[in-house]
Amino acid sequence: MLVGKLLTNKAFNFNAFRKTMTNVWALNGRIVIRAIDTNRFVFQEISGNEQPDDVPLQESPFWVRIYNLPFNCRSNTEIKAILSMLGEVVEIEGDDLRLEKYRRARVVMDVMKPLRRVQRIRNKEGKVVTVNYKYERPPFFCFRCGKMGHGERDCPTADDDNNGGDLVWGLWLKASPHKGRRVDGDEIVAMANAKKNLYLTGHIPRKTNGRR
Numbered sequence: 001m002l003v004g005k006l007l008t009n010k011a012f013n014f015n016a017f018r019k020t021m022t023n024v025w026a027l028n029g030r031i032v033i034r035a036i037d038t039n040r041f042v043f044q045e046i047s048g049n050e051q052p053d054d055v056p057l058q059e060s061p062f063w064v065r066i067y068n069l070p071f072n073c074r075s076n077t078e079i080k081a082i083l084s085m086l087g088e089v090v091e092i093e094g095d096d097l098r099l100e101k102y103r104r105a106r107v108v109m110d111v112m113k114p115l116r117r118v119q120r121i122r123n124k125e126g127k128v129v130t131v132n133y134k135y136e137r138p139p140f141f142c143f144r145c146g147k148m149g150h151g152e153r154d155c156p157t158a159d160d161d162n163n164g165g166d167l168v169w170g171l172w173l174k175a176s177p178h179k180g181r182r183v184d185g186d187e188i189v190a191m192a193n194a195k196k197n198l199y200l201t202g203h204i205p206r207k208t209n210g211r212r
């Protein structure tokens with residue numbers, strides 16, 4: 001049903017990989033994983049006219065967070081337009097409270113490209129501002145070139161004389177797994193109920209002999 005690979009250039013233990021995937025997926029039935037190349041696997045079985053070697057394995061979905069967004073640039077339409085620079089936006093998390101430090105969306109990205117750190121956008125006044133990205137559960141990536149699948153020591157852009165220059169990527173690109181959605185849900189319900197109960201009261205004097 002699936003063809004996949006590990007995003008790494010290093011050697012790995014196939015049996016450990018198979019055991020890890022079986023545990024992580026926690027499937028009810030038995031899963032069969034077969035290695036058809038050095039780093040290409042068939043999970044269960046594959047059907048259709050495609051050959052396993054011809055299946056492109058270059059894109060993967062990631063949850064991405066956008067920080068430093070202006071308050072007037074947080075709509076779903078604007079989020080989709082901004083994140084289209086990273087890849088195809090397949091899901092945008094709601095922003096009911098409008099109090100979070102970031103907006104969050106699921107984006108199908110090209111894993112062969114460097115992780116994008118920042119992006120310049122124009123706010124409603126036409127002023128250029130910079131937003132920052134963070135990624136939830138990103139795979140191993142290089143702090144030198146920003147690409148996934150290898151580290152600084154194995155980076156093809158590294159120079160033996162100067163170690164390839166400064167490290168402009170880092171752990172700050174990693175975001176902790178998202179938590180607190182149940183709490184947010186409770187707060188959203190509470191705010192909705194509060195809005196229903198809000199009303200204005202006042203005293204309107206009775207008219208007496210045509211006067212108030």
